[in-house]
Amino acid sequence: MEYLAAAIAVGMGAFGAGIGNGMIVSKTVEGISRQPELRGALQTTMFIGVGIVEVVPLIGAVLAFLMFFNA
Amino acid sequence: MKDDLRTHMHFVFRTALFFMSFCLLVWAFVPQWQPVAAGLVLGTVISLINARLLAYKIELMTKHVMENTGKRVNLGFIARASMSIIGVMVCLKFEQFDLMSAVCGLFYVQAVTLLKGLISAANNNGMHGKG
Numbered sequence: 001m002e003y004l005a006a007a008i009a010v011g012m013g014a015f016g017a018g019i020g021n022g023m024i025v026s027k028t029v030e031g032i033s034r035q036p037e038l039r040g041a042l043q044t045t046m047f048i049g050v051g052i053v054e055v056v057p058l059i060g061a062v063l064a065f066l067m068f069f070n071a
Numbered sequence: 072m073k074d075d076l077r078t079h080m081h082f083v084f085r086t087a088l089f090f091m092s093f094c095l096l097v098w099a100f101v102p103q104w105q106p107v108a109a110g111l112v113l114g115t116v117i118s119l120i121n122a123r124l125l126a127y128k129i130e131l132m133t134k135h136v137m138e139n140t141g142k143r144v145n146l147g148f149i150a151r152a153s154m155s156i157i158g159v160m161v162c163l164k165f166e167q168f169d170l171m172s173a174v175c176g177l178f179y180v181q182a183v184t185l186l187k188g189l190i191s192a193a194n195n196n197g198m199h200g201k202g
Binding site: 017021025029032033036039040043044046047048050051052054055057058059061062065066069 | 075076079122125126129130132133136137146148151152155156159160163174177178180181184185188
């Protein structure tokens with residue numbers, strides 16, 4: 001049962017973060033292509049977005065590791 | 072430029088160094104809190120490495136977009152997740168590090184980034200309101 005819990009924690013977290021990161025990166029690339037002079041602001045916004053989105057799968061990975069080894 | 076990524080990273084690194092020096096003081100002068108301080112420092116260091124890696128990947132991606140090279144760049148999530156798991160493994164292996172503190176420290180950069188973003192958004196709204 002711990003293995004199933006670990007798999008669900010990693011899988012669902014990665015699924016949501018994958019969709020979110022894809023949207024962030026696609027919109028940032030679109031924005032940079034349209035207005036290259038704004039790339040500094042867009043990079044910072046992307047850094048903030050990706051950093052916050054990836055908290056969830058990181059927590060999932062750590063929790064899955066702890067569950068997997070039953071710590 | 073005010074919103075430059077490098078400026079933001081400098082701010083994050085500066086606050087992280089202040090935070091780690093505070094943790095070092097706690098580690099030196101409060102013996103019963105030593106594992107908590109050590110875990111926080113370990114988590115913050117890993118968080119800074121992850122942030123630097125993410126900033127590098129974003130700069131690389133922007134460079135490829137600007138030059139229109141057509142190369143694919145991934146954001147390196149596996150490397151960052153592996154770094155986090157290494158930190159957790161160190162905490163499980165050595166009892167000098169508290170696990171929960173290290174996990175909290177792993178999200179230091181995100182917490183500072185979110186706070187800074189909220190504060191700058193509030194300032195921008197205030198400026199627009201005045202104008």
